[in-house]
Amino acid sequence: MRGFSLNQATTKRWPLDELVPGCVAAGVTGVGLWREEVADYGTDKAASLVRDAGLTVTSLCRGGFFHDDAWYDENRRAIEQAHTLGTDTLVLVSGGLPGSSRDIDGARRHVGDAIGALVPDALAAGVRLAIEPLHPMFASDRCVVSTLGQALQLAAPYPAEAVGVVIDTYHLWWDDTVWDGIAAAGAAHRIAAFQLADWITPLPEGVLLGRGLPGTGSVDMRRFAQAVRATGYDGYVEVEVFHEEVWSRPGADVLAQALAGYEAAVA
Template sequence: MRGFSLNQATTKRWPLDELAAGCVAAGVRAVGLWREEVQAYGVDKAARLMRDSGLTVSSLCRSGFFHEAGWYDENRRAIDEAAALGTDTLVLVSGGLPGASRDLDGARRHVGDAIGALVPDAKAAGVRLAIEALHPMFCSDRCVVSTLDQALRLAAPYPASAVGVVVDTYHLWWDDKVWEGIAAAGREGRIAAFQLADWITPLPEGVLLGRGLPGTGSVDMRRFARAVAEAGYQGWVEVEVFHEDVWSRPGAEVLAEAYEGYRAAVS
């Protein structure tokens, strides 16, 4: 299972201690964690659990949401949590338009300024900020960064060791320029995380929960895996899926299917 990481979101209802035990039993070496679940479990307790289980934390999701009041303090806490968990990757979701604003360009400029304000804190903690672009349907309320190219432009003013980007198949599969973006991200050393999730239709009523396990939808996973590998990325590959049907299944069963989807993509 070298290279495979199970993102906690994929088995959302699997308690963290059971997830850790299940991953160890299956030979999984890494997990991606989510702040809400880690906070509920206890950050220090979660860090001990990861260490005692021998698991690497491939990333911590998520911080950002720079349109909200108090964004700086909240992101500082997220950086500290990532450092405590021993991960060097903190995923940033930028947030949407503030209030009733329609100033999309201004919102993106603010994201760039906010990232710049956090870079010294992240560098001091040994944590890399990983900008994730989300599908455009989330632009108004969740993420004004909609393409990999936009994410790269936001990262450009800062060292690649401090600010990188996330390549998420679910969010980027529709963009015909994504292949150029992945190659550019590789040249710049900017790929901080690679996540697999499929696009399934029809979308459920809550479109955020429309992700499928790799191989169940429309995304050419193998093309993405080849492109990221050719760009020089050698890090963990997380399977990160949000879907009620997936969450309702036993965690070990979902883990096994997630791994098979990963293996089909990267083999």
């Protein structure tokens, strides 16, 4: 695999114009970016910043949220933003159940149809739509796609160069079918991104912020890395963590610990 990438979410309070030189100083060559922070900084300005620093933008997060009425226009903007930043990967978080609906199967079908509607735009921009399954506890409000198998089923009708999947250890570590899913994703050339985050207990009150840096929780990171590597995946490995304690620390310190956790899992 190509190497370590720092996802911007891991150092949320590290301003982009400090994060980029911090990565360069640490010998890091990849960075995953988030739409809101990039827009606040200025998309064109951010693109120039990372390009001039010699960094690869390994992904942009996030598109999706197809339960919102404005999903089509918003996702077209996300594809354009990814293209401007020079990344070939737009991470999709599908969104939850619309309104008061309890029809999760129908919601998943809508996700598949919505992705299909975006495929021509993605292909034209050279941006791959990367479906990310999230842990089932997020199914109602954030992501009705809960397993790698579901993500692969949604991707299957579309060209692999247009639609892939994200393997995120935090969201998939609990699923005993994930190993067959990783092999299938690799065989179909569907792995668009590989992300590391640990599962820590007890979970904080805001479960969305319950991710730990690699090596601090329950996930067998090395097994995931070996399984992904065995498929022939040669992309970057992002560390993407959401946790208030992590965010409160200096960005350079978090980056150093993230690198150490990556090296222990992947090297």
